[in-house]
Amino acid sequence: MKWPAWLNRTVFGAGIASFFGDLGYESVTVLLPSFLIMLGAPVYALGVIEGLSDGASSLVKLFSGYFADKLGKRREFALGGSVATAVFPAIIAIAGSWYGVLVGRLVGWIGKGIRSPSRDAILSKAVEKKDLGKAFGFHRAGDTLGAIAGPAIALILLSSMGVREILWLAVIPGFLALVAIWLFLWEQDASPHPRPQPIVASLKGLPSRFKAFLSAVLVFGIADFSHTLLIAFVIVSLAPSLGFTMATATGAGLYLIRNIVYAGASYPFGLLGDRIGRRPMLILGYSIAVATFIGFVIAPANVVIYGVLFALCGLFIAAEDTLEGVLAGEMVEEESRALGFGTLATANGVGDLVSSVMIGLIWTFIGYSAGFIVAAIIGAAGTILLIWTTRDPHRTA
8 A cells, every 4th residue: 555645754653743742631621621620629729730831832843943943953942851750650640739830831831831942843844835734634533543543541540550550551642752853853954044133023024924813813722712711611510410430530531532532633624724725714723612612601501412522622623733834835835834833832822721710710709601602702703803814815915
């Protein structure tokens, strides 16, 4: 069987690394709500941990993208970040309070911030422009296959060992991801692109169309809170009828459904984006998110209905993660592409920081329905802004 030309060594390596990377930190993610309960953490702690971690990651992505472009060291940045993502489960495993969990999560997500822009920039150079959607879709599919395996393995291991022991085991796939990047991820023409101007001036030099697109990404991101919070929501909603232990297992299982749909939809969204248009497919993904938030407001506490809504979460995240990166790759020139990806990640990260903390506080002090309504309203605003800012694909910088 002959592999397609676009599925080269770098694309394959990025997919394999993402598989092992996600296997490691998703096995941690699915256990995080229960682990925090074991530590006696307050209700809002999960939102603070997720929000601050995403915010720190986004800031690091901006600067790591800039310096990776400037120094021509994209592969080195990708490797260095992978070290941090490999060790963070061990830091969480030794935590005695939710503050220790926060430190571990920060280490892991800062590592992601160092790694991701350079990896995406290398990936965007590894294929022809017409194949960007397929390459990023394959990468995201590997990413989310790991996100399926991680929670599934964690749930299986729970029957024979404790949470802390599973956290220690999560270090292993992290180091396998590091090995995959070291062996397979090589950049053609890795020459530096020195800039005499500071990073602020470099950001101003990014295409105006790309900056308009980022405004839509940022607004939508403020609605797109961490889906780890949905596990906590399910536990609280179903515990009265199922009991805490079964509700916890159900929340983890629903998150696994979300990841399965995410994995299955990533490549098709990339392929349809190549054939139909990346812009309309991303608009569709944003619209599905708004409908999903509304669904959580009106849905009764029912496992089957929650399963459908979690599946829709996987669908819109697949569109978002695959097509935002492809559109960014189209809009930004190669010599500034890592900076562009870092800026895109920063917009998403700032949105995640605000949304996760905001939703956690609204859920704590007002109620769950209010949080979902706020997310739906802001998500609709982001969708409208995406339609408006990308309405003329031929507009120049």
